[in-house]
Amino acid sequence: MKSISRRDFLALSAKGAGAAVISTGLMGCDLLDGDDINIQFKHGVASGDPTSTAVILWTRVTPNENGNIKVVWEIATDSAFTNIIANGETLTTSARDYTVKVDAQNLSANTQYFYRFISNDKTSETGVTKTLPTGSVDKVKLAVMSCSNFPAGYFNVYELATQMNDIDAVLHLGDYIYEYARDGYASSNAASMGREVLPAGELFTLSDYRTRYAQYRGDESLQKLHSLTPFITVWDDHEVANDTYKDGAENHSEEEGSFETRKLAALQAYFEWLPIRPIADDNELEIYRSFQFGDLVDLHMLDTRVLGRDKQLDYADYQNSQTGEFDAVSFESDITDQTRTMLGANQLTWIQTQLATSTGTWQLLGQQVLMGKMNLPAAIGLQLMSVSEYAELGALAQLAARAQAEDPTLTQQELTYLQENQSKLTNEKIAQLQLPSIPYNLDAWDGYAYEREVIYGTAKAYGKNLVVLAGDTHNAWANNLKDINTQAVGVEFATSSVSSPGLEYYLDIPEQERLATEAGITDLVSDLQYCNLSDRGFMTVTFTTTQAKADWYFVDTIASKTFNEATSRRKSLTVAVNSNTISEPIQAV
Numbered sequence: 230m231k232s233i234s235r236r237d238f239l240a241l242s243a244k245g246a247g248a249a250v251i252s253t254g255l256m257g258c259d260l261l262d263g264d265d266i267n268i269q270f271k272h273g274v275a276s277g278d279p280t281s282t283a284v285i286l287w288t289r290v291t292p293n294e295n296g297n298i299k300v301v302w303e304i305a306t307d308s309a310f311t312n313i314i315a316n317g318e319t320l321t322t323s324a325r326d327y328t329v330k331v332d333a334q335n336l337s338a339n340t341q342y343f344y345r346f347i348s349n350d351k352t353s354e355t356g357v358t359k360t361l362p363t364g365s366v367d368k369v370k371l372a373v374m375s376c377s378n379f380p381a382g383y384f385n386v387y388e389l390a391t392q393m394n395d396i397d398a399v400l401h402l403g404d405y406i407y408e409y410a411r412d413g414y415a416s417s418n419a420a421s422m423g424r425e426v427l428p429a430g431e432l433f434t435l436s437d438y439r440t441r442y443a444q445y446r447g448d449e450s451l452q453k454l455h456s457l458t459p460f461i462t463v464w465d466d467h468e469v470a471n472d473t474y475k476d477g478a479e480n481h482s483e484e485e486g487s488f489e490t491r492k493l494a495a496l497q498a499y500f501e502w503l504p505i506r507p508i509a510d511d512n513e514l515e516i517y518r519s520f521q522f523g524d525l526v527d528l529h530m531l532d533t534r535v536l537g538r539d540k541q542l543d544y545a546d547y548q549n550s551q552t553g554e555f556d557a558v559s560f561e562s563d564i565t566d567q568t569r570t571m572l573g574a575n576q577l578t579w580i581q582t583q584l585a586t587s588t589g590t591w592q593l594l595g596q597q598v599l600m601g602k603m604n605l606p607a608a609i610g611l612q613l614m615s616v617s618e619y620a621e622l623g624a625l626a627q628l629a630a631r632a633q634a635e636d637p638t639l640t641q642q643e644l645t646y647l648q649e650n651q652s653k654l655t656n657e658k659i660a661q662l663q664l665p666s667i668p669y670n671l672d673a674w675d676g677y678a679y680e681r682e683v684i685y686g687t688a689k690a691y692g693k694n695l696v697v698l699a700g701d702t703h704n705a706w707a708n709n710l711k712d713i714n715t716q717a718v719g720v721e722f723a724t725s726s727v728s729s730p731g732l733e734y735y736l737d738i739p740e741q742e743r744l745a746t747e748a749g750i751t752d753l754v755s756d757l758q759y760c761n762l763s764d765r766g767f768m769t770v771t772f773t774t775t776q777a778k779a780d781w782y783f784v785d786t787i788a789s790k791t792f793n794e795a796t797s798r799r800k801s802l803t804v805a806v807n808s809n810t811i812s813e814p815i816q817a818v
């Protein structure tokens with residue numbers, strides 16, 4: 230049987246778009262069709278990477294035997310498909326895991342479309358998508374998601390997002406899948422929820438990654454969200470392996486084989502399963518790209534993870550294993566090293582050019598890791614103390630200093646408290662309190678300070694309204710972005726996770742201390758304006774000509790399919806145009 234190469238298929242896909250039915254050039258003997266063939270659409274439909282004239286349409290067929298499968302696609306302005314704008318036919322095979330990706334072109338701007346696929350007399354469900362606007366635009370509303378971990382819980386966050394009917398596009402900032410084995414990270418309740426991962430082992434091969442994507446895309450809530458709204462996606466680390474960098478990962482060892490082979494398999498499966506447009510045929514490595522929402526928003530999607538990133542620094546390399554002493558001088562020298570890169574030279578030059586030349590009111594970066602300076606006292610950052618212990622001992626240390634200086638304003642109550650609690654201030658704890666503030670996550674932009682400063686400098690030099698989006702942390706954050714001279718250069722809004730556990734889990738914060746810890750961390754980190762360390766959720770960001778507004782939405786549980794929005798945790802923050810500073814929304818009167 231003649232097989233279709235991957236390159237042939239992509240060429241067919243690209244050329245198959247348009248108003249006419251395009252012949253695949255492959256004749257009947259190569260095609261599986263007829264009465265013996267049974268086709269199912271088990272993985273729904275999806276659309277992505279909209280422009281003002283085109284959108285990627287996606288589906289996957291599940292045939293009952295292997296071969297070349299013909300798939301017809303249609304895109305129309307009505308759900309009854311009486312006004313078909315473009316259609317075509319294409320082929321899919323096992324060489325691309327029976328996924329179908331079509332770049333439907335010659336569409337109208339700012340228009341809602343309906344699309345579907347037909348194969349061997351079976352018709353897929355109908356998807357809804359929308360092209361980007363051109364010219365003068367009043368409003369753009371984006372939903373922002375990250376870190377959807379199948380075994381960690383139900384995808385109620387995706388379900389909640391399906392209830393919104395005014396979203397222009399979903400930005401998924403990565404960790405769309407996780408690579409761990411069935412007994413791995415965040416899987417303790419997976420069996421009881423019926424969400425144990427497939428395959429059972431950790432993902433290494435193309436077949437492994439494909440199987441995992443197929444399982445995730447069997448999720449009803451995720452399928453529904455894909456069918457309702459175009460996605461614009463970038464990968465983070467777990468689409469390959471935890472803490473990926475350009476030539477390795479924390480969760481990859483030499484005994485596991487070639488990292489490069491694993492990475493290329495992972496990225497191939499990503500391109501097969503996500504409705505993302507390759508920047509060129511067979512280029513499955515470079516995903517940085519821009520989207521223009523008329524004159525209002527220029528969205529620049531970055532890859533801070535796979536393409537150029539140098540290996541992360543590690544605090545363990547700066548801590549004396551005998552004494553615990555921290556070598557702050559060496560650390561400072563390494564972290565500010567101008568040769569350390571997160572984006573790689575080409576991508577850094579590209580984003581500088583985009584920021585300099587794009588003319589939209591808002592310059593929006595869709596990317597993975599936190600950009601704001603998240604410096605915490607080292608006692609907390611190195612997990613030597615909890616936030617509440619740090620606050621308690623810090624207050625005690627202040628009282629002790631005042632007592633030592635014979636401060637006449639000390640009250641009897643304060644002195645009694647000091648006497649009763651002074652034993653907690655051991656020499657070890659006092660030394661820990663005196664450690665400097667350090668970045669809490671060296672995998673984030675804090676670990677690559679030079680390139681962050683280059684981006685800040687570019688935005689500032691050209692007077693741009695910079696809004697940065699981030700995922701990765703599994704918690705919600707809002708930061709004022711300030712350059713090395715503490716000048717405001719933009720703001721950052723970061724989304725919580727769909728289901729992965731956050732800091733409340735890593736720092737083991739008891740439930741009753743979570744709100745106090747959120748307030749405590751917001752106080753301790755000077756540029757931080759807000760955080761939610763407790764809840765799974767997503768964020769919308771709405772742009773107008775006068776402001777950008779972030780709204781965080783959370784669910785009350787991911788342990789049950791029955792859930793409610795946790796409305797008490799809803800949060801809104803805004804940034805006014807030309808202010809580069811976060812503020813509370815102005816209440817309507």
Ligand SMILES: [Fe+2]
Nearest residue numbers: 376404701729
């Ligand atoms: Fe994650």
